[in-house]
Amino acid sequence: DQQVKQNSPSLSVQEGRISILNCDYTNSMFDYFLWYKKYPAEGPTFLISISSIKDKNEDGRFTVFLNKSAKHLSLHIVPSQPGDSAVYFCAASVRSSNTGKLIFGQGTTLQVKP
């Protein structure tokens, strides 16, 4: 049972345009969501997060939107740059848990064309 799903394996956008990466979840207990970015041959790096008490969090070119009723979150990158080309993973957790476990989606490969 995949609790966190990224249904688009890949996305290609032109430099300067907006990239929108999507993520759906099924477990209503999740209350904290994160996005990670991964370059080839490197470990994932934390990008941005959002708590379930918010519906938007912004950090520079990156904005995460959360729609709790739809159990859906999205990452917007504006403007997209070639250096943003990477695999993006969304992850979800229950913050009150004493384990700190994250449940990851399958990942979306973003290609930003110059």
Next chain:
Amino acid sequence: NAGVTQTPKFQVLKTGQSMTLQCAQDMNHNSMYWYRQDPGMGLRLIYYSASEGTTDKGEVPNGYNVSRLNKREFSLRLESAAPSQTSVYFCASSAHLAGGPNEQFFGPGTRLTVL
């Protein structure tokens, strides 16, 4: 600060051989995690250690064992490697306390091939 380090970076094993993947963090984090990444499967949790002295199974623990040697180090052991364990293995750590932020920080990974 080195963050999270993993050794080795690459390893090739024959079926049935054993090996231990090493992980260390210098951020004084409480929790540590082992994941495997396979194409189209995302990151799947193998084992984790929520605090020093404790370890628990994750989503895909079969064929693996772990040791939380101290607060800094968390090792993953394959007792009898199988081709299905060919993967990229990531170690991560987190300062997580219940109710607090739980961003995890990842090491660079170990690429393991089992022939």
